[in-house]
Amino acid sequence: MFFFKKSPEMPTPAEALPGRSRPLPTATHHFVNKRPLKGPYPEGLETAIFGLGCFWGAERKFWQTPGVWVTAVGYINGITPNPTYEETCTGLTGHAEAVLVVFDPAQVSYEQLLKLFWEIHDPTQGMRQGNDVGTTYRSGIYATSPAQKAAAEASRAAYDVALKANGYPPITTEIVEAPVFYFAEEYHQQYLAKNPNGYCALSGTGVSCPIGTGVTA
Template sequence: MLFGRTKSQLPTPEDALPGREQQPWRLGQHLVLKTPVQAEEVPEGMEVAVFGLGCFWGAEEIYWQVDGVWSTSVGYAGGITPHPTYEEVCSGRTGHTEAVRIVFDPKVVSFADLVKKFFEIHDPTQGMRQGNDVGTQYRSAIYFTTPEQEQTARDLTKVYGDELARRQLGDITTEIRPAEEAGYYFAEDAHQQYLAKNPFGYRCHANTGVRFPATA
């Protein structure tokens, strides 16, 4: 229990940790893609997608292998505490979920394709957990950056949700919010491209085993 709460309950603003005004670490080049990790100003024609789908190490590894993805990073989104540390997020007192931020070329890979992969590589029905990983930091989330992304996210969530319902596999709990409202804070350098640095590191892919319907 944390101040009367469990790690599966989001903190109130009064309970949240204070954080800090600025990011206290510097990030350099993407170890795999050789592009900037902290790509705050993305190249012309590129889009940004932000997903929460459990432990961010494995999620980033999957997305940096997708054709059309220019850069990826891991960070903390959807919470209260500004510029939190990994330990603070793990405490359950920041309200963030572990997230992967993807900068991609929509002429090569569509946002819809990224969303379909999102649903296939985690279990969006588990609420505040993924497999044995329990806590608010593991909740499922799509943080959209354009109105078109929002519509696509909601449409595809319904399609996949209907498929899971048909198979009696539970209801989707994915949080869908504007990325600007959710915020995104880059994680520490040690967590960026973690599985490129530690090939035998931890991967959690607690997926449903259900492919996205081919007709969608």
């Protein structure tokens, strides 16, 4: 990930950059599996969106998961329309870096994706992940249906108990209905497939998430 000084505070609408009315140019197909990033997606597939720090390493974790049909990286839950990467790096767009995951629920459940999400990053760090500091690196789940939102909230409650039992502070992950997902520029898509030795600071807590094991909050 490129290194910019990022603000740990969310901007107000008055402070936010103006952005633009047109989407950014980006890749049309996934670099690894060649499937269309923006669809159309096959019937029966579902979409999930997660923010867990630098989206380069996070995306790789999801595209390597059996049952995931295609992934893409982008920006979500901010103020500025159609932001560029450089704009998000100022902290003045309000967006989080995020991964869009299109998956086949017959092969991998949303709960399994939630378990992966929780375990591959530290959701207690607020506006950062490790050495990556700023609002763009906050943890978030952006639900595309009421069922997803309910499942995400239940999993957060269960994992919060597990983390606190291991000495971690409360989870800071935001869970909201998915707003507009802005696809990032082409060079960010599947970045670690194009740059195998590229930067990835993704690191979990080592605490297992009990979702799917019969444990409830």
